[in-house]
Each structure stands twice: as C-alpha cells, then as structure tokens.
Amino acid sequence: MGSFQHPLDIHSQALDSITSTYHEFLGRFSQISKKVFGFVEGKDDLSFYQGFAEQVIPEDWQVELWPVGNKDKVLELYSTFNWDRFSRHQVVFFIDRDFSNILEEVLPTEENIFITEGYSIENYVVKRETCDRLLCELFNLSTIPKTEKDNILDLFDEQLELFATKLIPVMARILTWKKSGEKPCLNDILMKHIFSVSNGKIETIQHPKGRANIQEYIHSQCNIPMDNTIDISPTIDQIRSQNNVLMLTRGKYLLWFLVEFSSSIHRDINRFSSTITSPPKLHVKISQANANTLVAPRARIPKHLKEFLQKTFFVHAQRSDNLA
Secondary structure, three states: OOOOOOHHHHHHHHHHHHHHHHHHHHOOOOOOOOOEEEEOOOOOHHHHHHHHHHHHHOOOEEEEEEEEHHHHHHHHHHHHHOOOOOOOOOOOEEOOOOHHHHOOOOOOOOOEEEOOOOOOOOOOOOOOHHHHHHHHOOOOOOOOOHHHHHHHHHHHHHHHHHHHHOOOHHHHHHHHHHHOOOOOOHHOOOOOHHHEEEEOEEEOOOOHOOOHHHHHHHHHHHOOOOOOOOOOOHHHHHHHOOOOOHOOOOHHHHHHHHHHHHHHHHHHHHHOOOOOOOOOOOOOOOOOOOOOHHHHHHHHOHHHHHHHHHHHHHHHHHHHHHOO
C-alpha cells in the first residue's frame, strides 16, 4: 500500500513546484530581450504551443514555455504575478476548457490567458487535414491517387464521429466524477483496452481487461468503486445537447484514434488502393508515445489560438522592434 499524504502536504508540494517554476522564469525573464514567455498545463502541451507560437512571432524572436502541471496550477501561478511589472503581451498562459461550460465554472477573461474552445488543444488538431499529412509524410502514402485518398479521409471523418459517439458514456462518467469532486487519473483509462481499429473502422472490445463492461473497466482503472445507483443518462443527454460531441471528448483520446486509424490504413492499404498493394516502408515509426511530437508540426494553427497569439506575442514583438 502507498503511504497516505495529507492534503496540506500535497498542497505544499504544489506550491513548491509553482514557486520553483516562477523563480526559474524570473531568472530567464528580460523585458528587453527578444523573447516571449508562456506557461502550459502539461509537458505534452509544449509540442503544440511551442510550434504554433513560433509561427506567429518574427523569426528572430524566441518562445520560452514552462509546463506547470494542470489548469489549477497555471491559474495559481498567474495570480502570483505582479502585472505592474510584467507585460500581458509578453507573458501568457494556456489552459484547457475541459468540461468548464457544462460545470458552469467561472474561467478568467484576462487578455493573456488562452482557453481552448473545446476540451483541450488536441481537439483542434485531430482532423481530416492532419490525418492527410500523417498518411503522406509519416506513413509514406503520398503516391496514392487523390480520389482514393479522399475516400480514406471520408472514412476518417465518419469513424472519428463514431468513435466520439461511442465514448459518450465514458465522458459522461468522467463528468459525473468531476461533479462529485472525484479526481481520477484519466491517463489510466487506456483506449487500447476499450477499442481497436481494423481496416480503418473502430471496433469496441466487449470485455476490456476481462471486465464485464466498459463502465466497470474505467472504475477499476481509476480506483473508484462502482455505484450502480448513479444514473448517468441525464449526463449523457447533457453532453449530447451541446451538439458538438467531438469538442467534448478528451483530446488525448481523439489523438489515440488519429494514430490508430492512420496505422490501420497503412497496414491494410491494399484494401484502400488499387496502386499500392503492400504497406510502404516507414522512415519514422509513430506510436502513442511519440504522437504529440510527430502530429503537432503537421497540424494547422487553430484560428482562435492564432488570433490570441497575434494580440499578445506578436503585438509585443512588433512594439519592441519599433522601439529598438
């Protein structure tokens, strides 16, 4: 059994990590250097925000980002800043929306805090155009006829929507936990235990890890006792009523589907192409472990994020260069 940690000890550790990040930032910060600074939730976010920010600022400027841990820590760090001393255009913060809208959480409206429109940053990038580039550039399928590729991408759109629909009960259970104050580790819910992708089509595994059903599986993985008296159907209806299931699905789960779908197409390419009869040799192997670093550079910058970066980092760089 693991040793019990008092909530105050955990809070103290969180404060220590925030303080450490803040002091490292202070050691790097300069108002006159050609640098802009930002704070993100987790290490995975760096792959996306670093590249997107570099697309917006002048090429002789640098972006320095720090992962803080989670949304609460990012916001707590934000509150420690003295904004008379720092420019809100030079120092920014990035957080995920998660279920904030449904939970009616009050999110900050400061000009230098970016909040994703959907569940997370990955929700922006798991789309048809990104899949297209993965297939061509990583899975070496650039020679496939355009009409055949269009058919594959149509299948991607269809199966992505189906995948998100199949995940609604899981997302509803996660939302129910959040409403009741539970804090499960969602990374412990592994999509490979629940689904498989074959010939580009999503299939449900009926008994994930030997459990009776998916609900039992996710409770087991998150160490939350199963309570059959809780009716999640109203929460399912709540998610459906938002009319955009893809934006309410955890982005990391969508990223899993993108990688598995693309791998499946490559593996079974003879079923989709009249000209490519066997899987082309891969120069780089893509997996769930390196998906972020390989997918991020192939994603188009989201409009919402581009506008935010233009109003903050780009404005700061422009003003600084004009004063130089």
